[in-house]
Amino acid sequence: MLFRSSFKKDFAQTAGATFVALFTIIVTTVLVRTLGQAAGGKVDNAEVFTLILLGGLQYLPAALVITVFISVMGVVSRAFKEQEMTAWFASGLSLLALVRPVLRFAVPLTVLALVCSVWLTPWAKAELSAAKDRFAKRSDVSKVSAGQFRESGEGNRVFFVERQSEATKQVENVFVVDSREGSRTIVSAARGSVEVNADGQPYLVLSEGRRAMLDGTGERFTTTEFDTYGLAIDSTLGSAPSFQLQHRRIDLLLADFSPEAQGEVLGRVSLPLSALVLGLLAIPLAFVNPRGGNSLNQLFALLIYLTYSNIVSITQSMVAQQSLNFWVALVLPHAAVLVLFYVLVLQRNRPAGAGLLFFKRRRRGLDLADVVASQEIKS
Template identity: 45%
Template sequence: MLFRKALRRDLLNLAGIVFSTLFVIMVTTSLIRLLGRAAGGRVDTASVLPLIAFNAINVLPVLLVLTLYIAVLSALTRAYRDSEMVVWFASGQSLLSWIRPVLGFAAPFVVLVALVAFFVAPWANRQSSEYQQRFAQREDVSQVSAGQFRESVSANRVFFVESLDETENQVRNVFVTQRQGDSLVVVVSRGGQIERQENGDRFLVLEDGRRYDGGPGRLDFRLMEFERYGIRLESRATVLSDERSKIKSTLELFADPNPRNLAELLWRIGQPVSAVLVALLAIPLSAMNPRIGRSVNLFAALLLYVLYNNLMSVSQAWVAQERIGFGIGVWGVHAALAALIALLFWRRVRLPRGSLFARFALARPRSTG
């Protein structure tokens, strides 16, 4: 009982540290990526923080599984390094006795991973997709960032606006180029505003500006000054469908079992299963050789996890491509890892339980008196 309480305390402390580190790394990476997309005009700047939150929810199952794996591995490795395992084995206990407390600690992780993978992550992906679709449906000028050139929906018009007001309806110092067949139209204006007509069309009404008409090979341009000049704003389709499997609920995946939906279902099922398996895998992998240090042991364990996670992704891709069946894909990689775990446990426990203690005792110098 004393060992189990100490183990639970160590696991909780290590899990908190590991998860905080991984979460900060993930948020920082997402922030850099989304800020780059926002600077390029592909994402609305006001949506950066919500998109980071939705992305954090989406990757939360992987973070929790990796946190569980590293926490169990580090705690048991420390027990070997501090010779606590020697006392454990000398008291007549086996390595198999660690399975129950480790699985007890892993149970909340497994439940949380399952809830997020099956219910919360699809909702977060759907919300993220809606944010991006709403930005893509905005009119030409609504997508303009102050001080940057932006291309229109039909790719025949380029806008440049020096500044926008808070409502994004008033613009100042506007530069517009538009190609009409072989001619080129350039419009410059001190300012303008967006107006809606009765039929629903939206116009950018420029004030106090000039229009230059010309074209390639023409030496002269026609100049026209205006007090008010209207430019019809193009709109994207009002509905942008997103058929990705990631945004569908688990019930929708079961209701429409096409290859892509089955592949996504495979990935969601694999998350809680992987949490159980990696917790068990960390027990035999934690046995360290004091002569080579713990860094080699930790590196090998992480390499094995990366291989396992990549094989899950490969199985998902093969199911989506109909190269293997869903039944084989959903359990094939997990069954292989379970067999490896059984083999590692067998190698650790096939020797007498006190052999490790005896090995340490024989290594101690004997008195000659």
Template identity: 40%
Template sequence: MIFKQALRRELSLTTGGVFLVLVTIMITTLVIRILGFAANGAINPEDVLVLISLATLGYLAVLLTVSLFVATLIVLVRWYKDSEMIVWFASGLSISNLIRPILQFATPLIIIIALLALFVWPWANRESTLISQRFQQRDDVSMVSSGQFRESARAERVFFIEELDVDKNEVKNIFVADSKNGRVSVAVASAGYIQNSEDGEKSVVLHNGRRYEGQPTQPDFRILEFTDYTTKIRSKEALAPPPRDREKTISELLNETEPTTINPNRAELLWRIGLPLMALGLVLIAIPLAYVNPRLGNYTAMFYAILIYLIYSNLLNLTQNFVSQGKFGFFVGIWPIHLLALVIATILIRNRINPSVKWWRRQLPAAFAKK
């Protein structure tokens, strides 16, 4: 009982520590990537924190899976190295007796991983897409900020406004350059305002300014003075784009009837279901994999753990691609990888129960192994 309590306590602390480290690395990577997008004008700088938070929420299931696997391995490796497992074995317990307390600790986390993969992952992806699309579909007025040159979404108009009063829709010292059909038009004015029509169309009205049309070296170049000059702004409705596979809810994945999206939807569902199953398989594999000779005290198990995780996750992604391409059926692709992990975990655990017996005899039932 004391050992089980100590095991749960160490697993909790180690899992939390590993998870915090992985989250920190993830956030650092996301900050660099999303700030790059903001610098290139792909996203709104004001949405950076929201997008980082949504991306972190989306990957929590993967981070928890890795944290649970690594924490189980670290705790058991330390127990072997500090000879605490010798006390465990001397008490008449075997390595198989570790399975129940470890699974009791891991089961709530596996349930959380399943909920995150099934519900939080598509929601976070969908919200990130909507925020990015809303910025891409912005109208020209929403891009204007005082003291900065701003290009329209279609790169056909450049604005510069020295002062902007959003509450009164008033602007001062305006520069507007239009490029249409290879002809450049530049309008400058000392004052103006933003006009909203009943049909939703937006315009900028300039007062007391000049307009320059054409190339200065060409005969059709004109300079016009105006009292009022109106330039229309194309208002775009922020239409929600059709959801991608990773953005669809479970009901949308199951109820899709379009032939071209059935296989990708099933592949996405396979990945979401496979993530908690992978977490279970990795925990079971970590129990025998953590064996370390106390006299040597090496950490070669960590190398094998990284290799096993990479192989497992890549096989899951590969199966997802095969299902998406129609090479495998959903029910054919869902079980082989996880069954293989369970078989490997069973073989490794049986090998560690009685290492003095030849490896092939350990796999036989006790009645046959004695013969």
């Protein structure tokens, strides 16, 4: 059918452009944040590209949901502005005829968003957390990059090297500030390298430098020149990271199915379902009067989308707190939006002035009945 094929083509073209724009914005935002963390020494410079990719995958389901909503809104609004919908209405179709092409467009993206939300996004979050944790557990010197200040894992030591040789694994022009038990030690040296003693303890061995020490009272200051000086390097792994629910696989969540696990499952499933519901809701919200210019429905659509998203988040929190049943929270928000969709479609399908036209017809019938009655009385 020409009606379905034309809208299906328009939906696909608009969705492609919308998704590319949204994902570009997401990747750019993640890129700026990751580069800032790398410059601050919070992540490994060698894993910046991987962290950007994982960070972008986290927001893929939300990008797909917004793509469906914006695509349907844009295509149907354009059809109203160009009076294409007027021609379809004149041929006997109504807004409900758009339901089938919208579903054929939205269902594949909803399934893709469901796959990403249930499996891909938790995996990306877990890998991102693991990458940051690996960098936090590395030894002090392994975090050092030439020309950058680096803080140790315990936060009591700061390193700076001017140059670093990848071939010899030596650093040049080293500057170290060590704060322990109220005292502060400042060490500068021309060269340095990492060595391991018989007990397996790694040391940063500095050569041709100076050591200055200031005690906790600030009254005693000593300085010493040295040919060789060793600094113990923290090589402990520290405490294990917390195992968060958002990193768990879906099978583990279903096996546990505690209130917290139910809230996590609800969040993963509700987001993709909202793509299907918002795609249908966009049909009546996209109405534009061709003679009246732009409509405020787009503003209302934005407010409805934000309200809908917040309600889904609230129900997820209520399930985790055992104040709402899981199945009620899964069905109620989406059912409410579907009811709103049906009411808006009925309102848009009703001809303008239908109520006034019915009143006039009824009044005309009453006037005709009065005339007939008066003629019968006269006769």
